[in-house]
Amino acid sequence: MLPRSLALVATLCLLAAVRASAAAPATQSLFDGRTLAGWTGNLQSWRVEDGAITGEIPAGQRLAKNEFLYWQGEVADFDLTVEFRLSGDASANSGIQFRAQKLPDGHAAGYQADLDQGATWLGRIYDEHGRKLLVERGDRVAIAPDGRRWSEKFGEPADYAALFRPAPAWNTYRLHASGPHVELWINGTRVAVLDDHQSDAADYHGLLALQLHSGPGPVKVQFRNLQLTPLGRTQLPPPAAAPVAAAELTVDPKIGTTRRNGDPPLRRNAGVDDLTRLHASPILWHLRDNPAKPTAVANTAAQKVVAGLKLVHGFQAELIAAEPDLHQPVAFAFDDRGRIWVAEAFCYPNKQPEGKGRDNLLILEDRDGDGTFETRKVFATGLNLVSGLEVGFGGVWVGAAPHLLFIPDKNGDDIPDGPPQVLLDGWGWQDTHETLNSFTWGVDGWLYGCHGVFTHSLVGKPGTPDAQRQKIRAGVWRYHPVRHEFEVFAHGGSNQWGLDFNAVGHLFMTHCRSYWGGGGTTYVLRNGHYWNQANNDYAPWISNRGPDFAPDLRNYLLASARYDSGEGGAGKPGTTAVYGGHSHVGTMIYLGDNWPDTYRDHLFTHNLHGHQINHQVNLRTGSAYETFHAGYDVLFAPDATYLPVDLQYGPDGAVYAIDWSDIQHCHNPRDEIWDRTNGRLYRVSWASTFKPARVHLSARTDQELAALHTHQSEWHVRTARRLLQERAAQRPLQPDALAALRRQADDRSAEVTTQLRALWTLHVCNALDVARLEAALGHSSEIVRGWAVQLGTDNPRQLALSAETLTRLATRDASSHVRLAVAAATPALPLADRWPVGAALAAHAEDAADRYLPKMIWFALAPTVAANLPRALDLAERTPLPTLADSLRWFVARTAEGREQIAARLNQLPLDAATRAVRIFAFSLESEAGLKMPAAWPAAAQRLAGAGETTRAALEQLSALFGDKSVLAPVRARLADKATPLPERRRALDLLRRAGDTESTALLVSLLDDRELRSAVIPLLGISADTARAAEGLIARFGTFNAADKNAALAAFTSKPALALPLLRAVETGVFDKKALTALHARQLRNLRHADVTRALERVWGKTSESSADAKATIARLRDVYRNAPVWSYELEAGRKVYERLCTACHAMGGGSSAGKLGPDLSGTWRNGLDYFLENIVDPNAVVGTAFELQIITKRDGTVVSGMIDKETDTALVVRTVTDTVNVPKTEIKERQKTPMSLMPPGLLEALPEREVVELLKFLTTEPR
Incomplete structure (x- = not known):
């Protein structure tokens, strides 16, 4: 069986997308099916038979040499699909030569896509130049200019034998070549990848030939349906110089x-x-020096960075702006005149006090059209924590948490018409490097943006009650500029910073890689729920984990990129992977008109830690996409300060990028570590064709803007669309313009992208009529049909498509892509209308293995399940989609009524279905305890009792949770039996815990001597009915416990009076060391509110009191500050410094001569958790041990000494103060007052900046290393 990651459907989009403006590169047939016209070779070995090019060697014969049939043409960058079949001797062998050279003897030298009957050669890449085997199937190989090789395995060679279909079946070979990058696919599965940069051997163009290996016979190979799509011609770069020490980067x-x-x-x-x-x-071997000459920007340091950039041969990089004209660029946008608007973020990483904002908006302009952007204006100042920027609709859209702002400039004089208007508020800024960002206009007329995972936002228009606001943590959001509506487009992700749309309008984002998501790029679906880096705070119907037998019950969507981007995660700046690192910033899908076509529709993103621009390809897979690395990156910066934030193609087709420029790469809330003195803007262009562009699209007529929809550059199309949308919101558009757009939309002979562009613009201008929309639903292109679904449901308040229409599409449309669009649109329907659509989608067995569809169907139906329990279980029984069925049963089981219905159905389902259902049932309730037994459960348990070991475990777990004590006896027996495997004993303990078992005390006490089980046993003793035996066992063994187990035992003692009293008696009698009790335990004992416990506590500890309302409010506020902060970004060392400044005078941590002795030793207190420190620092007088109570000594001369009594003799007191140790003779004492007060003053945390509060608490609650 092939690895799942390689199993791709046969219908795949091209690696190099077509030009959007003119006809796509023509796909040509290389064989007419009847003759060998257009081919040359030895016709004694080649003929046409059964409509196929046929080469054959009879049994018992051999050829003198390999024979080649040459196509009379040349290939460079191309995509070729060929149907083939091969039969005969087991050694039968053939191949397809490409980019080859014909030698004098007729031999083809160059690359070969190998071909046999699957045993060994099929799918390999071989070099007839003499390098021989280049790529084994299942491998990705890169060859350096000097011949060094690097390989990465993505599959085992033997697994690919199963791809071959023996004759008379036909197979499909697909060859893709783009510059140095070559991929081979067999029957829809990628089998080999090559990136060949070897200067003296790589071929970027040459001949195409078919091979007949010399034998022995019998051999018969046939080829038909040879379809070639030329993709342009990449120039072979000049040979690279050998690396030398002085030039090494x-x-x-x-x-x-x-x-x-x-x-x-x-x-x-x-x-x-x-x-x-x-x-x-x-992926960087091929890069060459930047050939561009310095620009007129007078900044030597910045020019040096640009001069040092390494690029694909043919590209150039230029400096467009730098300090002192530009600092801290965090976002930028082009207006319709081609001017560049840039946001300068001086406030980051901390929001400034109200009225103290320091962020600016600049306008850079190339007035004379020479490409130098010599004019600089300041449009706005005093903004606070700017993170997003876009222009349009008579003003500027700015993200500055907690606000989405609009700064009007209707007359376009570059002077704001008034103060910023708050469109939305409630945006959080707990983690300031992932607030609202990456603003971009969608093809559907909405303003889109990103939002990171560690910032919590509750968004709405000013004055909206919380209950009516929309919650967003990680996700993608959108705002309609005309209807002024806000919605969360998709939930999930990581610290995403980058959005763009591909040639057919599909949305992609880039982000930090995480374990659950794979790589750093995600195809974003409307109403999708994706993994998030925190792996929590999902919608109620999302499970953040799945059992081993149903892993897809981790039922969120994953990233479309599954290749590993490199080591990363919270606070890890480095990487050990070739792709550069885990952090991706900025997203651009290139659709301009300057770069070569081979890059069109490819995705580019800044790899922050790798200092390179990653180059990716989004391939259609199943209903959606999988993202692959393209094999080679386009830019690398050896300068360590290169810190790019965003990239976009402009009206001239070149790519522009802003560079934050700092040695500090990872987010950190400390202001002082960031360099605010610089910032850069670069341009990367294809040197031979670059020309500056002078544009002023707002001066164009409606009809001229409509005509721009056939422009090669998507920048011109999208800008024209936005301008038409603005105008349509204010006045009727010119009839000729609408007529032109309708002709484009209706022209079935035009490219699909051209038709889509017109449909999108008609939609945003409210000119897409129902008839045209319905016609689009019947389009031959699945992409157009999918978009018709999205556009028809874009406004849930005014649906253009009915539930009946969506149900019909869900039932009848043969395309999984269209069904995915229907699933994404279903949440726009009223809850009552979703079931018919969802049920129709759920009936397609062919979608069972699809990465997206089963989960998207679930997201659409899940909010309706609680009101439709029988319907949900009916669907779970009918659907051929296991992922959906499992999610339905898992979610239904979370309600009491749902459990009743599941139990009843377990008696009716076929046995194999019932056994899986009961395991899902048990998984759903694995965190529950003490549930009411469903009426039908006993019968169901009896029916399934003999169904196997895994089912027995589920039945036992459920019966115990439902209060059936009879099942606990065998559980106790397994626990007691030392021969039982340790994992099973652990499961037994956990089940006893969840069942609330109170009858195992003697067994549990004996297990306190088992180091493997002790930690799990102690909490169970805390719920034991035999408290006397439990307390006795814990007290007797407490001295042998490790620190964690001691903490657990004290938690048990302080959980109920029946255990607390034996503990306090043991302290009084000296059997139990009082030093083991901390203020945390004293508070817990006090909170039991039991008179006998309180009296005993006061005898052994001292007086305790309740915190005031103000103190409780402060504790709650600071708890929220800490929990909402991106704690990973705060430095432990900074927290240590705060601790040393505030705490070491009084407290020890691990001893040492410099440790303070006025307060308790804090060694090991990190285990006590956040609340322990908050309560004791905010309200230090609430709980004070007798040893630490403040004593005030008034001497006869009026001097007052305050501190702790360190030692007392008959004649003197030794008093420890904050600064000294004082010996006070008793004869000098006038008054001695003992107060239940701590020497630690209240208000320490309140006086600190929030950053230092978080740093200190992180230090105190982190285990020392």
């Missing part, structure tokens, strides 16, 4: 490396690993 491993986990360092230099990335990384 190094990057510190803290910033980014190229080696994989476990690999040795590539180079050692003075004992420090400095990795030569340019010459070591297989």
Whole structure:
């Protein structure tokens, strides 16, 4: 069986997308099905038979040499699909030569896509030049200019044998070549990938030929339906110079490396690993020096960075702006005149006090059209924590948490018409590097943006009650500029910062990689629920984990990129992967008109730690996409300060990028570590065709803007669409313009992208009539039909498509892509209308393995399940989609009525279905305890009792949860039996815990001596009915416990009076060490509110009191501050410094001569958690041990000494104060007052900046290393 990650459907989009403006590269048939016209070769070996090119060797014969049939043409960058079949001897062998050279003897030298009957050669890439085997199937190989090789395995070679279909069946071979990048696909599965940069051997163009291997016979190979799509011609770069020490480019491993986990360092230099990335990384080998001449920007440092950039041969990079004209660029946008608006973020990383904002909006303009952007204006100042920017609709759209702002400038004089208007508020800024960002106009007329995972927002128009606001953590949101409506488009993700739409309007975002998501790019579906980096705070119907037998019950969507981007995660700046690192910033899908067509519709994103622009391809897979790395990146910056934030193509087709420029790469809330003195703007263009563009689209007529919809550059199309949308919101559009758009939309002979562009614009201008929409539903293109569904449901308040129409599409449309569009649109329907659509979608067995559809159907139906329990279970029984059925049963089981119905159906389902259902039932309730037994449960349990071990475990768990004590006896027996495997004993303990078992005390006490089980046993003793035996066992063994188990035992003692009293008696009698009790335990004992416990506590500890309302409010506020902060970004060392400044005078942590002695030793107190520290620091006088009560000594001379009594003799007191130890003779004492007060003053935390509060609490609650 093939690895799941390789199983792709046969219908795939091209790696290089078509031009949007003119006809797509023509796909040509290389064989007429009847003759060998257009082919040359030895016709004794080749003929046409059964409509196929046929080569044959009879049994018992051999050829003198391999024979080749040459196509009379040349290939460079191309996509070729060929149907083939092969039969005969087991050694039968053939191949397809490409980019080859014909030698004098007729032999083809060059690349070969190998071909046999699946045993060994099929899918390999071979070089007839003499390099021989280049790529084994299942491998990705990159070859450096000097011939060094790097490989990465994505499948086992033997697994690919199953791809071959023996004759008379036909197979499909697909070859894709784009510059150095080559991919082979067999029957829809990718089998080999090559990136060949070897200067003296790589071929970027040449001949195409079919091979008949010399034998022995019998061999018969046939080819038909040879379809070639030319994709242009990449020029072979000049040979690279051999790496020399003086030219080697190094990057510190803290910033980014190229080696994989476990690999040795590539180079050692003075004992420090400095990795030569340019010459070591297989996706950077091909890059060359930047050929561009310096621009007129007078900044030597910035020019040096640009001059050092490494690019694909043919590109150039230029400096467009730098300090002092530009600082801290965080976002930018082009207006309709081609001017560049830039947001300068001086406030980051901290929001400033009200009225103290320091962020600016600039306008950079190239007035004379020479490409130099010599004019600079300041449009707005005094903004606070700007993170997003876009222009349009008579003003500027600005993200500045907690606000989405609009700054009007209706007359376009570059002077704001008034103060910023607050459109939305409630945006959080707990983590300021992931607030609302990446503003971009969607093809559907909405303003789109991103939002990160560690910021909590409750968004609405000013004055909206919380209950009517929309919650967003990680996600993608959108705002309609005309209807002024806000919605969360999709939930989930990580610290996403980058959005763009591909040629057919599908949305992609880039983000940090996380374990659950795979790579750093995600195809974003409307109403999708994706993994998030925190793996919590999902919708109620999302499970953040799945059992081993049903892993898809982790039922959120994953990233479309599944290749590993490199080591990463919270606070890890480095990487050990070739792609550069885990952090991706900015998203651009190139659809301009300057870069070569081979890059069109490819996705580019800044790899922050790798200092490179990653190059990706989004391939259609099933109903949606999978994202692959394209094999080679386009830019690398050896300068460690290169810190790009965003990239976009402009009206000239070149790509512009803003550079934050700082040695500090990862988010950190400390203001002082950031360099605010610089900032850069670059332009990357294809040098031979670049020309500056002078545009002023707002001066165009409606008809001229409509005509721009056939422009090659999507920038011109999208800008024209936005302007038409603005005008349509104010006045009727010119009839000729609408007529032109309708002709484009209706022209079935035009490219699909051209028709889509017109449909989108008609939609945003409220000119897409129902008849045209319905016609689009019958379009031959699944992409157009899918868009008709989305546009027809874009406004839930005014649906253009009925539930009946969606149900018909869900039932009848043969395209999984259209069914995915229907699933994404279903949440727009009223709840009552969703079931027929969802049920129709759920009937397609062919979608069972699709990555998206079963889960999207679930997201649509889940909010309706509670009101439709029988319907949900009916669907679970009927649907051929296991992922959907499991989610339905899992969610139904979470309500009491649902459990009743599931139990009843377990008696009716076929046995195999019932056994899976009961395991899902048990998984759903694995965190529950003490549930009411469903009426039908006993019968169901009896029916399934003999169904196997895994089912028995589920039945036992459920029966115990439902209060059936009879099942606990065998559980106790397994626990007691030391021969039982440890994992099973652990499960038994957990089941006893969840069942609230109170009859195992003697067994549990005996297990306190078992180090493997002790930690799990202690909490169970806390709920034991035999409290006397439990307390006795815990007290007797407490001294043998480790620190964690001691904490657990004290938690048990302080959980109820029956255990607390034996503990306090043991303290009084000296059997139990009083020092083990902390203020945390004293508070817990006080909170039992039991008179006998309180009296005993006062005898052994001292007086305790309730915190005031003000103190409780402060504790709650600071708890929220800490829990909502991105704690990973706060430095432990900074927290240590706050601790040393405030605490070491009084407290010890781990002893030492410098440790303070006025307060309790804090060693090990990190285990007590956040509340322990908040309660004791905010309200230090609420709980004070007798040893730490403040004593006030008034001497006869009026001097007052306050502190703790360290020692007392018959004649003197030794008093520890904050600053000293004082010896006070008793003869000098006038008055001695003992107060139930702590020496620690209240208000310590309140006096600190919030940043220092978080740093200190992180230090105090983190286990020392």
